[in-house]
């Protein structure tokens with residue numbers, strides 16, 4: 398088995414890196430990768446480790462159910478286990494790389510403190526809130542509660558270095574074009590100038606004078622020569638760059654045009670997408686939508702993505718779909734079986750370190 402491992406790892410130095418699925422304890426996998434040239438090579442790691450939930454998880458298909466993995470840790474042992482893996486993952490990350498750790502209230506605050514120690518608090522980027530799986534709020538049947546129903550998971554995002562920058566994270570979101578008042582009650586006298594024969598006595602116009610005059614000219618030209626098309630059509634035909642300001646007789650202040658939008662910049666509350674899925678029968682399967690957002694927004698095509706608690710293989714399948722290379726690892730035979738089936742004919746090597 399070791400020979401096969403060496404074979405696969407050798408190809409990491411070539412541009413045509415093979416995807417690798419490790420079936421072993423992930424600490425062995427991480428150490429092996431470090432020893433075989435993968436230090437500073439991984440661009441994005443997503444891990445979804447046991448949550449310290451005190452539960453057993455199963456793989457269910459039809460009426461059959463087999464144990465997938467146990468999450469029956471004592472807190473101190475759990476944190477020791479996580480510490481060793483997080484230190485190793487940090488070594489594997491490239492200088493612009495990121496780690497996303499999916500947890501819930503059981504361990505997230507302890508792991509946050511541990512991560513601040515290992516990665517440095519300056520490398521903490523966000524705590525991302527995602528939807529919890531199908532867990533009904535059972536409290537309707539009681540008259541009193543000891544605590545509220547927990548309805549979200551947290552994903553901690555850390556980068557390896559504090560100067561790493563990322564493209565704006567976008568989600569599809571359509572909004573119509575609209576006109577808005579050009580006056581604002583922010584009070585900068587330098588931004589009070591005359592347009593349409595009027596100078597505001599207080600507040601200010603929203604843009605500097607030169608920009609505003611240009612936008613007034615743009616709208617005049619549209620009205621005089623191109624009003625057979627809609628303003629939106631004109632804006633599209635002119636390269637989606639022009640700005641417009643107009644004055645209507647019935648409206649007190651001038652108005653500026655806000656173009657239609659197809660996307661919005663996302664923040665750290667991701668309740669618009671699913672975090673869990675139930676497509677493979679693997680008890681804690683995460684949703685491809687979640688991994689598409691993480692991998693798609695925070696890594697580039699061709700980069701190397703890893704998941705050292707890969708379970709049913711959601712990260713690996715998504716990385717393949719998005720043209721990233723990947724490394725996966727899980728110690729559970731059930732996880733291996735589901736992942737191999739799911740990845741089907743995808744080009745990867747299975748590696749057992751024993």
Ligand SMILES: C[S@@+](CC[C@H](N)C(=O)[O-])C[C@H]1O[C@@H](n2cnc3c(N)ncnc32)[C@H](O)[C@@H]1O
Nearest residue numbers: 423445466681682683706708709711727728729
């Ligand atoms: C919450 S599940 C991951 C689910 C996965 N994200 C998915 O979409 O299916 C956690 C996984 O970590 C694996 N695991 C736990 N401890 C491990 C270890 N020390 N080494 C490798 N895998 C481990 C378990 O077998 C389990 O499959």
